Amino acid sequence: MAVLVTGGAGYIGSHTVAALLEKGEEVVVLDNLQQGHREAVTGGRFYEGDLRDEEVLDRVFRENSIDAVIHFAASSLVGESMKEPGKYYHNNVYGALCLLEAMNRVGVKRIVFSSTAATYGEPDSVPIRETDRTQPTNVYGETKLAMEKMIRWYEVAHEFRFVSLRYFNAAGAHESGRIGEDHRPESHLVPIILQTALGQRSHISVFGEDYPTEDGSCVRDYIHVSDLSDAHILAVERLRRGEDSAIYNLGNGEGFSVKQVIEIARRITGRDIPAVIEARRAGDPAVLVASSDKARAELGWNPHRSNLERIIESAWAWHQSRPQGYND
Ligand SMILES: NC(=O)c1ccc[n+]([C@@H]2O[C@H](COP(=O)([O-])OP(=O)(O)OC[C@H]3O[C@@H](n4cnc5c(N)ncnc54)[C@H](O)[C@@H]3O)[C@@H](O)[C@H]2O)c1
Ligand SMILES: O=c1ccn([C@@H]2O[C@H](COP(=O)(O)OP(=O)(O)O[C@H]3O[C@H](CO)[C@@H](O)[C@H](O)[C@H]3O)[C@@H](O)[C@H]2O)c(=O)[nH]1
Secondary structure, X not given: OEEEXXXXXXXXXXXXXXXXXXXXXXXXXXXXXXXXXXXXXXXXEEEEOOOOOHHHHHHHHHHOOEEEEEEOOOOOOXXXXXXXXXXXXXXXXXXXXXXXHHHHHHOOOEEEEEEEHHHOEOOOOOOEOOOOOOEOOOHHHHHHHHHHHHHHHHHHHHOOEEEEEEEOEEEOOOOOOOOOOOOXXXXXXXXXXXXXXXXXXXXXXXXXXXXXXXXXXXXXXEEEHHHHHHHHHHHHXXXXXXXXXXXXXXXXXXXXXXHHHHHHHHHHHOOOOOEEEEOOOOOOOOEOOEOOHHHHHHHOOOOOOOOHHHHHHHXXXXXXXXXXXXXX
């Protein structure tokens, strides 16, 4: 049986495709390549198409024996979502609806869903647990929460089983050096810092230094992309065993401020990385740090690559070997 990976040409999706292939899984990828790269898909069967295209989805399910779906395909930028809410509702909420309907038509009822720390909003306390209040502060998080709830109602009505993985901040690159992060335009902190180290940008902007944190900049929990891939494989295995649906945080439990991340990158790269303080970015909570105890206990997840130095070293190796990213 094959696993369908939507968004498998994207950053986290391509790393998960590689991990599934390493495990000997049969993989089918659906991606519209709006963000992803064909070259990032290192194996399996590839379909270029959009989630919201019923014909393509039906063809993917008809032409392959799929028993589980990992759903990465989405628009996922906090800043952009505040300026273009319609794009986020259409791609994320309507896109997920199209996928769930297509799955239901063919009786594929296992789904692993890319959720996010952004579903929590501004937490009352950290580390954040799965039972904490969800009150997103940005449109992106709101659409992801809506998707989670929608999947839950497909469980009630149609006996779907899901694992919703609320990732904190993904960073780093595959140890093979073949795949890494290449968003265009790039808006994520770690790659922008490293592009500055490479001299491709004049500086890194620090969005706000008046947050209630130790140095005033936002604190996030950075998790290695390959540790995330491991969790997806464990989640598929859980669903195949017929266990209950579940929601898990995926983070490494330690918070780093934007200024600390820049400082660590200066040390690792040995380069001058000029930083300029700018205004806050709309929708950003001050601190997001995960408790992943539940994923460790129930999934047997062991995020062993997520020391921030190691994450940045792997990302730096990728950026140095592929300064322009993928060829397309
Ligand atoms: N990067 C992070 O730190 C992070 C953290 C939490 C959650 N997430 C979630 O994880 C998922 C993957 O994130 P990423 O950083 O790899 O993003 P990405 O943009 O690199 O990957 C998303 C992929 O989905 C594809 N896609 C988007 N809309 C599509 C559609 N309608 N039809 C077909 N393909 C479509 C894009 O072309 C892209 O290849 C997203 O759902 C995101 O919300 C990411
Ligand atoms: O040039 C930059 C870029 C980012 N930041 C800050 O760095 C932090 C991290 O930002 P970014 O890398 O853009 O990630 P987030 O906005 O935290 O969002 C990521 O992490 C979320 C989970 O926490 C996911 O849901 C999102 O999909 C993913 O993009 C934030 O405080 C930003 O304000 C800067 O100061 N300067």
